[in-house]
Amino acid sequence: MNFEIKDPGLAAEGRRRIEWADQDMPVLNLLRKRFEKEKPFAGKRLSACLHVTAETANLVRTLKAGGADVCLVASNPLSTQDDVAAALVKEYGIAVHAVRGEDKDMYYRHIRTAIEVKPHVTMDDGADLVSTIHFDYPDQAKEILGSMEETTTGVIRLRAMAADKSLRIPVIAVNDAKTKNLFDNRYGTGQSTVDGIIRATDILLAGKTVVVAGYGWCGRGFAARCKGMGSHVIVTEVDPIKAIEAAMDGFPVMPMAEAAKIGDLFCTLTGDIHVLRREHFEVMKDRAILANSGHFNVEIDLDGLKKMAKETRTGVRRNVDEFVLPNGRCLRVLAEGRLINLAAAEGHPASVMDMSFSTQAMCSEWVVKNAGKLETRVYDVPAEIEDWVSRLKLESMGVRIDELTEEQKEYLSSWKIGT
Numbered sequence: 237m238n239f240e241i242k243d244p245g246l247a248a249e250g251r252r253r254i255e256w257a258d259q260d261m262p263v264l265n266l267l268r269k270r271f272e273k274e275k276p277f278a279g280k281r282l283s284a285c286l287h288v289t290a291e292t293a294n295l296v297r298t299l300k301a302g303g304a305d306v307c308l309v310a311s312n313p314l315s316t317q318d319d320v321a322a323a324l325v326k327e328y329g330i331a332v333h334a335v336r337g338e339d340k341d342m343y344y345r346h347i348r349t350a351i352e353v354k355p356h357v358t359m360d361d362g363a364d365l366v367s368t369i370h371f372d373y374p375d376q377a378k379e380i381l382g383s384m385e386e387t388t389t390g391v392i393r394l395r396a397m398a399a400d401k402s403l404r405i406p407v408i409a410v411n412d413a414k415t416k417n418l419f420d421n422r423y424g425t426g427q428s429t430v431d432g433i434i435r436a437t438d439i440l441l442a443g444k445t446v447v448v449a450g451y452g453w454c455g456r457g458f459a460a461r462c463k464g465m466g467s468h469v470i471v472t473e474v475d476p477i478k479a480i481e482a483a484m485d486g487f488p489v490m491p492m493a494e495a496a497k498i499g500d501l502f503c504t505l506t507g508d509i510h511v512l513r514r515e516h517f518e519v520m521k522d523r524a525i526l527a528n529s530g531h532f533n534v535e536i537d538l539d540g541l542k543k544m545a546k547e548t549r550t551g552v553r554r555n556v557d558e559f560v561l562p563n564g565r566c567l568r569v570l571a572e573g574r575l576i577n578l579a580a581a582e583g584h585p586a587s588v589m590d591m592s593f594s595t596q597a598m599c600s601e602w603v604v605k606n607a608g609k610l611e612t613r614v615y616d617v618p619a620e621i622e623d624w625v626s627r628l629k630l631e632s633m634g635v636r637i638d639e640l641t642e643e644q645k646e647y648l649s650s651w652k653i654g655t
């Protein structure tokens with residue numbers, strides 16, 4: 237088995253963390269037991285480009301239990317948990333190519349490895365695997381039965397590929413499933429972003445002015461958590477509907493040009509480029525903290541900031557670099573502008589990844605079951621998968637709900653009863 241990891245000696249610690257996370261992933265556990273019996277992926281190669289975390293480890297164990305020959309590579313240079321990568325290779329026999337801190341060359345070498353094993357099914361977090369297939373291995377696209385996409389940024393890229401008719405693989409937008417984004421994006425990103433910022437800086441959130449750029453599910457989750465911890469939260473948006481939602485949720489909404497002058501901590505969660513840029517850096521307060529929790533490290537214009545700075549102090553603390561501007565003020569950038577929740581903390585907790593990754597695993601099975609029947613377009617997650625995952629999650633939480641009576645079912649399916 238080919239692999240490239242930092243240190244096989246980290247495997248024992250990695251295994252402990254994988255098993256710890258697994259205890260909070262009951263739905264995935266059930267799926268693993270069924271897959272062990274039914275082997276839905278027998279004879280299939282599956283390449284996954286995901287954050288290499290303890291939770292992802294439990295997903296790939298589940299796919300392997302179902303008979304898949306799995307190759308796992310990192311979906312971000314800074315998110316790999318090296319102990320988990322070691323345990324996957326040494327204890328679970330899974331081919332992993334991922335090293336925390338890998339440079340761009342190594343990152344894409346790993347992605348090419350995942351393609352060169354000639355997968356039948358692929359999984360992506362940010363669409364780097366699928367886009368590399370399209371750019372560099374176009375002939376291989378037709379061999380791929382389908383691909384799952386885990387994140388908002390990836391789905392946006394794939395829909396753009398579909399719109400300009402370049403998409404050659406059927407894709408399932410796992411990110412868009414309710415069992416994914418209502419929980420993973422809102423509660424997962426909400427908590428893990430706070431976690432990453434605190435681990436990097438050890439600041440007190442109470443009393444701080446926190447500027448949240450972007451009020452999608454991730455931004456909402458983060459804003460709610462900061463509010464709960466006593467911060468004064470300001471929201472910036474470009475979408476009028478989301479801006480109204482933020483305002484009606486009780487947050488001041490204003491352009492970044494104004495928020496930049498008053499924020500103590502800025503966090504971007506937009507999926508867009510240069511949300512924080514020169515004109516904002518120029519007016520920020522001394523010792524303002526800048527973090528990003530969007531998928532790519534483009535939301536803060538770091539090159540612009542580096543050019544402006546008269547002095548740069550890297551590593552003043554782990555995951556903190558300081559940039560001193562000509563006006564004498566110092567701005568603190570966390571985790572090189574990479575996604576703070578995975579770079580400085582451990583990503584979303586297992587309990588929420590349980591839903592996202594059970595949805596991923598079920599969609600992979602659906603793709604194999606529908607082999608040859610899918611078109612090259614972006615599919616939504618089938619409703620029955622969302623229903624299965626949500627009902628089992630609820631059961632595992634010990635929460636019971638009502639069932640419709642026959643009278644209610646009839647009422648809901650009829651248009652005849654009015655005022």
Ligand code: ADE
Nearest residue numbers: 287289291292582583584
């Ligand atoms: N994305 C966010 N959190 C994650 C985690 N814990 N594992 C994998 N992908 C993630």
